[in-house]
Amino acid sequence: MFLGGIILAVERSLLEINHLETAFRINDQYYNAVDDVSLTLENNEILAIVGESGSGKSTLATSIVGLHDPLNTQIKGEALYKDLNLLNLNEQLYNRIRGNDIGMIFQDPLGSLNPLMTIHDQIAEALIYHTKLDSEARTNRVLELLNQVGIPNPPRVMKQYPHELSGGMRQRVVIAIALSCKPPIIIADEPTTALDVTIQAQILDLLKDLQEETGTGIILITHDLGVVAEMADRVAVMYAGEIVEEATALELFENPMHPYTRSLLNSMPQTSDELEDETKDLHVIQGTVPSLSKMKRSGCRFAPRIPWIADEEHEENPTLHEVAPNHFVRCTCYKHFHFEGEGE
Amino acid sequence: MGFIEIKDLNVHYPIRGGFFNTIQDHVRAVDGVTFEIEAGKTYGLVGESGSGKTTIGKSIIGLEKITSGQIFYDGEDVTNKARKRSGKYEEYNREVQMIFQDSASSSNPKKRIIDVIAEPIRNFSKLTPGEEKKRILELLDIVGMPEDALYKYPHEFSGGQRQRIGVARAVACQPKLIIADEPTSALDLSVQAQVLNFMRNIQDQFKLSYLFISHDLGVVKHMSDDIAIMHRGRFVEVGSKNEIFNNPQHIYTKRLLSAIPDINPRDREQHKTLRKAVEREYTESESQYYDENKRVYDLKPLTDTHLVALKPDGKGGDF
Numbered sequence: 001m002f003l004g005g006i007i008l009a010v011e012r013s014l015l016e017i018n019h020l021e022t023a024f025r026i027n028d029q030y031y032n033a034v035d036d037v038s039l040t041l042e043n044n045e046i047l048a049i050v051g052e053s054g055s056g057k058s059t060l061a062t063s064i065v066g067l068h069d070p071l072n073t074q075i076k077g078e079a080l081y082k083d084l085n086l087l088n089l090n091e092q093l094y095n096r097i098r099g100n101d102i103g104m105i106f107q108d109p110l111g112s113l114n115p116l117m118t119i120h121d122q123i124a125e126a127l128i129y130h131t132k133l134d135s136e137a138r139t140n141r142v143l144e145l146l147n148q149v150g151i152p153n154p155p156r157v158m159k160q161y162p163h164e165l166s167g168g169m170r171q172r173v174v175i176a177i178a179l180s181c182k183p184p185i186i187i188a189d190e191p192t193t194a195l196d197v198t199i200q201a202q203i204l205d206l207l208k209d210l211q212e213e214t215g216t217g218i219i220l221i222t223h224d225l226g227v228v229a230e231m232a233d234r235v236a237v238m239y240a241g242e243i244v245e246e247a248t249a250l251e252l253f254e255n256p257m258h259p260y261t262r263s264l265l266n267s268m269p270q271t272s273d274e275l276e277d278e279t280k281d282l283h284v285i286q287g288t289v290p291s292l293s294k295m296k297r298s299g300c301r302f303a304p305r306i307p308w309i310a311d312e313e314h315e316e317n318p319t320l321h322e323v324a325p326n327h328f329v330r331c332t333c334y335k336h337f338h339f340e341g342e343g344e
Numbered sequence: 345m346g347f348i349e350i351k352d353l354n355v356h357y358p359i360r361g362g363f364f365n366t367i368q369d370h371v372r373a374v375d376g377v378t379f380e381i382e383a384g385k386t387y388g389l390v391g392e393s394g395s396g397k398t399t400i401g402k403s404i405i406g407l408e409k410i411t412s413g414q415i416f417y418d419g420e421d422v423t424n425k426a427r428k429r430s431g432k433y434e435e436y437n438r439e440v441q442m443i444f445q446d447s448a449s450s451s452n453p454k455k456r457i458i459d460v461i462a463e464p465i466r467n468f469s470k471l472t473p474g475e476e477k478k479r480i481l482e483l484l485d486i487v488g489m490p491e492d493a494l495y496k497y498p499h500e501f502s503g504g505q506r507q508r509i510g511v512a513r514a515v516a517c518q519p520k521l522i523i524a525d526e527p528t529s530a531l532d533l534s535v536q537a538q539v540l541n542f543m544r545n546i547q548d549q550f551k552l553s554y555l556f557i558s559h560d561l562g563v564v565k566h567m568s569d570d571i572a573i574m575h576r577g578r579f580v581e582v583g584s585k586n587e588i589f590n591n592p593q594h595i596y597t598k599r600l601l602s603a604i605p606d607i608n609p610r611d612r613e614q615h616k617t618l619r620k621a622v623e624r625e626y627t628e629s630e631s632q633y634y635d636e637n638k639r640v641y642d643l644k645p646l647t648d649t650h651l652v653a654l655k656p657d658g659k660g661g662d663f
Contacts, residue, residue, distance in 0.1 A: 226607055230605045288502060
């Protein structure tokens with residue numbers, strides 16, 4: 001389980017998550033939504049976390065920045081940033097980290113902006129909190145940021161309210177806020193899901209360019225494998241709260257191993273010609289993602305959805321196996337996996 | 345020949361203002377759109393948000409008033425008649441059905457599934473309660489739902505299941521055309537695959553036609569025979585799936601196609617360069633493809649099936 005940690009033990013990673021467990025309370029019982037996840041994020045790297053809804057990918061992100069209600073959540077493990085374990089911080093210390101060291105971009109840009117504040121004030125808010133700039137310097141910084149994220153006519157937009165901007169522009173403002181204090185880490189939770197494809201392409205290009213410019217480490221959470229293929233350096237695939245496969249983006253798309261990853265890739269309608277026979281049905285993963293309280297806690301969690309694979313093929317306590325350098329796959333069922341109806 | 349023809353459809357919304365709140369101008373949500381759908385085929389409608397694709401769907405089924413233009417159903421003029429329940433329009437009402445994007449808000453939360461699906465049946469056919477229940481069980485079986493779903497409420501189901509209930513309701517009265525407005529955009533990948541497969545199965549089974557509205561080109565390509573690309577309320581390019589994807593002519597189509605994320609990370613850089621080039625061409629050659637008012641030109645035939653909105657003098661874009 002600590003494979004990720006060992007490889008980079010020589011040099012300190014930007015963010016090191018060890019055995020993170022996040023449990024939510026449902027009827028006085030705690031259920032793990034994120035179950036023993038270990039990950040590292042390096043400088044100047046885009047780490048994508050992929051999974052369907054309910055896989056725990058957003059919970060993982062919100063646990064790192066401490067956005068959970070402490071009364072109903074139990075968080076175990078550690079998230080090491082510099083010399084701090086983020087998971088042990090009190091609210092006061094956390095507020096210093098959030099925005100300053102870790103920037104966040106959420107899915108819904110309208111929901112993450114205050115409708116009663118001008119764009120200028122929203123961006124300046126982070127600067128007031130984290131820097132000692134005076135008001136003139138702040139305004140200059142706001143203009144600079146708006147420019148950086150490609151907003152036309154910053155002096156005008158600065159005075160506008162969120163509802164006056166289009167979805168793509170709003171998301172750019174959110175990115176500007178995330179960038180305002182030059183954080184070394186940015187967590188982007190489905191940053192383009194609410195946007196049109198052309199706008200999505202623009203925002204992704206922008207994120208990528210900014211990342212190359214500033215050397216930020218980005219954790220990109222998404223369900224869209226296309227976005228992953230365009231953006232990520234490294235990918236972790238999550239299913240039912242666990243990481244089932246972790247590899248570089250190249251390796252993952254060219255040589256996917258885990259049955260879940262392979263099924264997901266197979267169920268995607270393709271636009272490029274050679275890859276799809278369109279008269280054929282899309283691949284369907286049997287069953288559904290289990291709900292938190294009904295989730296299987298022992299053995300291979302994906303097993304119920306590939307019932308044609310014999311029980312012996314699964315490990316009793318599935319662990320991550322290194323199948324190629326830096327390519328990890330959970331459970332042994334990948335070795336004998338074949339799609340239903342096809343031979344091995 | 346299509347069994348439903350849409351001729352020069354216009355849906356305009358008035359912009360009011362001024363002293364007496366008079367009509368100042370119009371938003372041309374749909375601005376002169378003509379197409380037809382053939383029996384058993386799927387017609388894909390693609391565009392970004394605000395391009396008017398949903399408005400077309402809604403105006404066909406009568407949720408949106410048509411400003412001008414005509415809809416012919418089996419040769420009969422049914423423009424703005426979709427809400428007339430009686431007489432000769434009943435057939436049109438029954439045979440054109442819709443599936444909505446948000447499955448949660450498109451079924452009444454206070455009704456049990458049996459009542460949700462029974463609604464169109466009660467509207468259009470006179471069945472005894474026994475026959476009705478039998479029919480509903482048949483429908484649930486078609487969409488692969490268990491019998492005990494009958495007496496549950498919509499919130500007890502997952503998104504994919506609810507969407508299938510929406511499909512069951514749409515096919516309840518043996519429709520000929522189903523307008524599917526982003527039926528899978530709220531669903532996860534594997535659930536989306538399930539719903540799409542299933543929509544194709546019932547298409548074969550019932551000889552259905554779909555008007556498939558989506559912003560996801562991958563999904564549209566998988567489902568459609570013919571595709572129309574919309575921008576600013578007008579069609580910019582119409583053609584068979586093959587023509588649109590392999591020989592796009594209008595800059596907007598090219599832009600849309602180049603914006604789809606590529607699944608192969610090896611081509612990443614190349615794809616990005618291409619995308620930036622297309623984007624540049626789009627800003628530079630806007631006057632080539634749009635008139636002074638940024639309106640899309642009228643469609644001109646390239647081949648029998650492939651129509652592109654090009655400048656009338658024939659010098660639109662590079663051939």
